[in-house]
Structure formats: structure tokens, C-alpha cells
Amino acid sequence: MGVASLSGANGLALAQQDYPSRPVRVIVPFAPGGQTDVVARLIAQRLSDKLGKQFYVENAAGAGGNIGVGRAAQAAPDGYTIVFIDSIAFAANPSLYAKVPYDPVADFDAVAIGATTMQVLAVNPSVPARTVxxxxxxxxxxxxxxxxxxxxxxxxxxxxxxxxxxxxxxxxxxxxxxxxxxxxxxxxxxxxxxxxxxxxxxxxxxxxxxxxxxxxGGKARLKGLPNVPTFLEAGYDVVCEAMVGLLAPAKTPKDIIALLNKEVAAVVAMPEVRDRLATLGFEVSSPSPEEFGAVLKAELPKWADVIRTAGIKTAQ
CATH class of the missing domain: 3.40.190.10 (Periplasmic binding protein-like II)
Structure with a gap:
């Protein structure tokens, strides 16, 4: 991800102590009601309560998330525009589409993971298989x-x-x-x-x-399916975790990113939030911005290889 820098400007750092001093736009690059939107709204409401300024959701759906993510990439890096992404779509779209309106590495700084879910392999009961x-x-x-x-x-x-x-x-x-x-x-x-x-x-x-x-498809079992193994436990190197994560435009001040990371971690640790996410099939984790950024970087070549191998093409 881009490197958020605060280039020795003590005055700027002091100014960020007042963040947020006005409402914060939270872009969701998908339609209302989807899993990214539900998680974003759940977190945005608690951030509004905790930080005293409204974190308002703006849905900007289209092109598999590219429209909203592109809009976020063009925003000022001041902490007043952030975007929730689906990590698989974010990492896969540069390979799925001939052109995307953002550079997934250079245009964003990783902030926090709101929640993580995973794909599940299932069969019709008529299939005579009870293990993968x-x-x-x-x-x-x-x-x-x-x-x-x-x-x-x-x-x-x-x-x-x-x-x-x-x-x-x-x-x-x-x-x-x-x-x-x-x-x-x-x-x-x-x-x-x-x-x-x-x-x-x-x-x-x-x-x-x-x-x-x-x-x-997770690295660990899903709480809602405790008796179902991971692909890794079954002996297959198949990991497919989708993170609903929070990004900011590149060069957003580091102290704002650190604050948002801390506050998102506090929100998803709330019992009522954690329980609500669990009912939606999500697990909670709170890595540092650097750890989240490293995971996203690793996802890019992984899904590019899958798309290339399968010859997947989108309509656009």
C-alpha cells in the first residue's frame, strides 16, 4: 500500500488532534444491503458515537466496486474520505477488468479490518461425499x-x-x-x-x-461451523478469506490512520457488534495498518494467477 507520511510537520500533527472536526464520508463501493455495506454501516454508526462527528455512508456501486474505489482514490488525503472494500474484489479487479480507476498499491493506505469472512464449499445431500x-x-x-x-x-x-x-x-x-x-x-x-x-x-x-x-476457506475454522474443517486441515492449499477492510487515500496522516485503526478495533470488540457480525458469518480481527497492507499486497498476485489460469473475463 502507499506509505502514509507525516513529513516532520509538527503543526500538522497538532492539527490532527482535533480530528474529526467535521463529518467523515465513508464510501461503500457496493449497493446497500450487501455484506460490505452492512459491516460498514455497523462500524460507521459506532465511530460516529465514539468520535462525536458523523461518519456517513455513501454507496457508489458499479463495475464490481471499481467506481466507488476510484472515487476514494481521487479524494483528498485528509481523513475525511475513507472507503470500505471487499478484499477479494479489490485485489482481483485489476486483473478482471481491462482498466480500473485506481492503483491498488500506490493510491491507498491500509487502515483497519472491520471483519473477515470466508467462502464455504458445500454439496447437495444427494452427493455421496461427506468430506472434501x-x-x-x-x-x-x-x-x-x-x-x-x-x-x-x-x-x-x-x-x-x-x-x-x-x-x-x-x-x-x-x-x-x-x-x-x-x-x-x-x-x-x-x-x-x-x-x-x-x-x-x-x-x-x-x-x-x-x-x-x-x-x-479460512486459515482457522468458522465459529458457525465448528465441525467443518478448513481446506488446509484437509491437506489442500486453498485459502479464500474476504476482509471487509478500511482504506484511506495515500498520504493520509499517520496519526489519523492510527486513530481510526484503534477506534475500529474498539468497535468490533464490542460484544453487540461482535455478536452481530457472527450472525452474518464474520470473524473479528484487528491487525495493524501495516499488517493489513501486507495481506492486501499478497492477495494481488494470488488472484491474478487464478484469473489468468482460469481465463476469466468480465463483460466490461
Whole structure:
């Protein structure tokens, strides 16, 4: 990420002690009601309460998040415009689209992670596999027979499915749908045998028995699916964590970034916030800005390789 610098200006540092002195624009580059929007609004409201100035959400949806992220990249680096991102979309879009209106490294400073979720591999109960190893054996025994549903081309679910295919060298068909709900419904109905879906959508279906979750994409197990192993535990190098993270335009003063990082960590540690996030399939973590920035940098080549290998193209 860009390096936030405060170039020896003690007067500027002192001025930032009054931050925020006016409302702060919180850009969400997706439509209202989606998971990034829900997390952003939950955190923005608490930041408003804690810091005494309104953190107001501005939805700027379109082009897979590129419009809103591009708008944030052009904002003044003064702490009064921040943007919540989906880390997979943020890292993948420069490879999915011919042109994006931002440089993911040079144009932003990492601030904080609001919450982390992960993709879940699940199957229709009719599939005779109750472990991911059994599913892999089925797919290898009959190449081309099995298909998986996703929320659409280039989504986190699609990219996770292609990562799974690539790492294990599997032959299975991708069937994109117009959102996570229809994709899950397709797997439940048996139109596809396999689903890659959000934790929030899959947990309830697994509990009801309409889908069987076989593996989760995090580095650790999901609290809502404590008996379902990670891909790593199953022996497969498949990690697909989506961070709803907070970025600021590059060269935002370091003390503002430090303050926001501290306050976001305090917000997500609140029991009512943590519990609400858990119901949405999110886990809470509070790394430093530098740690978050390093994770984002590592995501860029990872998803670029998946997109290149799978030959994924967007309509734009």
C-alpha cells in the first residue's frame, strides 16, 4: 500500500488532534444491503458515537466496486474520505477488468479490518461425499460430471471455485448465477451438485440439512461451523478469506490512520457488534495498518494467477 507520511510537520500533527472536526464520508463501493455495506454501516454508526462527528455512508456501486474505489482514490488525503472494500474484489479487479480507476498499491493506505469472512464449499445431500477428500475423489473419477454454482463471474465464490480447481487439478463446470441467493438455491435444488458460497448463506443451509458443508476457506475454522474443517486441515492449499477492510487515500496522516485503526478495533470488540457480525458469518480481527497492507499486497498476485489460469473475463 502507499506509505502514509507525516513529513516532520509538527503543526500538522497538532492539527490532527482535533480530528474529526467535521463529518467523515465513508464510501461503500457496493449497493446497500450487501455484506460490505452492512459491516460498514455497523462500524460507521459506532465511530460516529465514539468520535462525536458523523461518519456517513455513501454507496457508489458499479463495475464490481471499481467506481466507488476510484472515487476514494481521487479524494483528498485528509481523513475525511475513507472507503470500505471487499478484499477479494479489490485485489482481483485489476486483473478482471481491462482498466480500473485506481492503483491498488500506490493510491491507498491500509487502515483497519472491520471483519473477515470466508467462502464455504458445500454439496447437495444427494452427493455421496461427506468430506472434501471424498468429493475430490468423485470429481477425479468422473471428470466433467460435476458443476458448482457461484454468485457470478469474477465474484469471490467463483474465484474460490477456480482456486480449488487449479490447486487440485480438477475438471468441473462453473455455473454463474445472479447473486449468492440464487446460487445457493441452485445447489439446494440439485441444478448443480456443488456450491461455493458465503458463510452467512451456507451456515443456515448446513444446519437445516439442505446443504452439507465440507470445508471452509479460512486459515482457522468458522465459529458457525465448528465441525467443518478448513481446506488446509484437509491437506489442500486453498485459502479464500474476504476482509471487509478500511482504506484511506495515500498520504493520509499517520496519526489519523492510527486513530481510526484503534477506534475500529474498539468497535468490533464490542460484544453487540461482535455478536452481530457472527450472525452474518464474520470473524473479528484487528491487525495493524501495516499488517493489513501486507495481506492486501499478497492477495494481488494470488488472484491474478487464478484469473489468468482460469481465463476469466468480465463483460466490461
Amino acid at each position: 477428500q471424498e468429493l475430490v475423489a468423485l470429481i477425479r473419477a468422473e471428470p466433467g460430471k460435476y458443476s458448482y454454482s457461484s454468485a457470478g463471474v469474477g465474484t469471490g465464490a467463483h474465484l474460490t471455485g477456480e482456486l480449488f480447481k487449479s490447486v487440485l487439478k480438477l475438471d468441473m463446470l462453473h455455473v454463474p448465477y445472479g447473486g449468492g441467493g440464487p446460487a445457493i438455491a441452485a445447489a439446494i435444488a440439485g441444478h448443480t451438485q456443488i456450491s461455493f458460497g458465503s458463510a452467512a448463506a451456507t451456515i443456515s443451509q448446513h444446519q437445516e440439512g439442505t446443504l452439507v458443508a465440507l470445508a471452509v
